[in-house]
Amino acid sequence: MRHRRGLAAALAVVASAVAVGAAQGASASTAGKVTFKASYAGQATVKRTGDAATISASGKGTGVPIGTGTITGVGTGDTSSQPCATWLGTGVLKGTKGTLNFKVLPGGQACGDESGVASIVAKAQALKGTGVLKGAKGTLKVTGVYDDNAGTFSAKFNGTLTTSAATTPKMTTLALAANARNKLAFTKKKLSAPAGKIKLVMKNPSGLRHNIAVRNGISMKSKLIKKGKVVGKGGVSTVVVTLTKGKYRYVCTVPGHEAAGMWGILTVK
Numbered sequence: 524m525r526h527r528r529g530l531a532a533a534l535a536v537v538a539s540a541v542a543v544g545a546a547q548g549a550s551a552s553t554a555g556k557v558t559f560k561a562s563y564a565g566q567a568t569v570k571r572t573g574d575a576a577t578i579s580a581s582g583k584g585t586g587v588p589i590g591t592g593t594i595t596g597v598g599t600g601d602t603s604s605q606p607c608a609t610w611l612g613t614g615v616l617k618g619t620k621g622t623l624n625f626k627v628l629p630g631g632q633a634c635g636d637e638s639g640v641a642s643i644v645a646k647a648q649a650l651k652g653t654g655v656l657k658g659a660k661g662t663l664k665v666t667g668v669y670d671d672n673a674g675t676f677s678a679k680f681n682g683t684l685t686t687s688a689a690t691t692p693k694m695t696t697l698a699l700a701a702n703a704r705n706k707l708a709f710t711k712k713k714l715s716a717p718a719g720k721i722k723l724v725m726k727n728p729s730g731l732r733h734n735i736a737v738r739n740g741i742s743m744k745s746k747l748i749k750k751g752k753v754v755g756k757g758g759v760s761t762v763v764v765t766l767t768k769g770k771y772r773y774v775c776t777v778p779g780h781e782a783a784g785m786w787g788i789l790t791v792k
């Protein structure tokens with residue numbers, strides 16, 4: 524009996540863990556895809572009737588990117604197959620930055636031993652997300668431990684979710700330099716970066732004064748979007764621009780330099 528109870532409890536714990544994991548995944552910060560990683564702990568109760576178990580669990584934890592919060596879940600277990608009971612359930616993960624509703628997919632297991640401690644393995648599917656997890660889809664792997672003696676559990680959630688949440692674009696930094704032998708050219712004729720914030724950092728090892736600037740197009744006549752300061756030998760000229768998909772010309776705006784060849788093309792994908 525003890526053993527079976529342990530399994531049921533383990534199942535409940537797993538369900539809880541799954542919920543937590545989903546919430547964290549939602550919080551991912553990369554546009555579209557979110558790497559979810561979270562850890563939770565709490566208490567689970569299991570009511571048994573024959574081989575059937577009714578599970579309820581709740582806990583606290585933290586994860587990326589949803590932040591600190593709670594997990595709650597309910598489920599049912601079947602302890603007729605040993606040593607691993609099977610279980611199903613649904614749950615909700617609430618964090619400071621978002622929430623995630625999930626369900627435990629068929630195949631979830633809780634494998635116990637005579638000590639009353641069971642290890643849990645399951646997959647949780649995202650059903651609905653809010654905040655940083657808005658539109659969350661995908662599944663998370665749940666692993667954990669349930670201690671039937673204490674009625675406690677701990678669980679970890681890992682996986683990748685896709686979301687429709689607006690994400691903060693990461694800034695891409697591109698490094699280049701002015702030709703060191705005073706030739707009017709940059710060391711790179713081509714650069715590429717994903718759309719979003721792009722920082723161009725140009726070192727100037729030459730004896731001439733140079734800067735880095737970006738035009739809104741590939742022509743020498745394209746309008747300048749922004750330009751960095753002109754620097755002498757040993758200096759660094761920097762410019763930060765936010766660009767959408769397309770091709771742009773980066774140049775040195777010191778009179779005569781661009782016309783002589785000090786330019787390149789930045790492809791934004």
Ligand SMILES: [Cu+2]
Nearest residue numbers: 733775777780
């Ligand atoms: Cu120049």
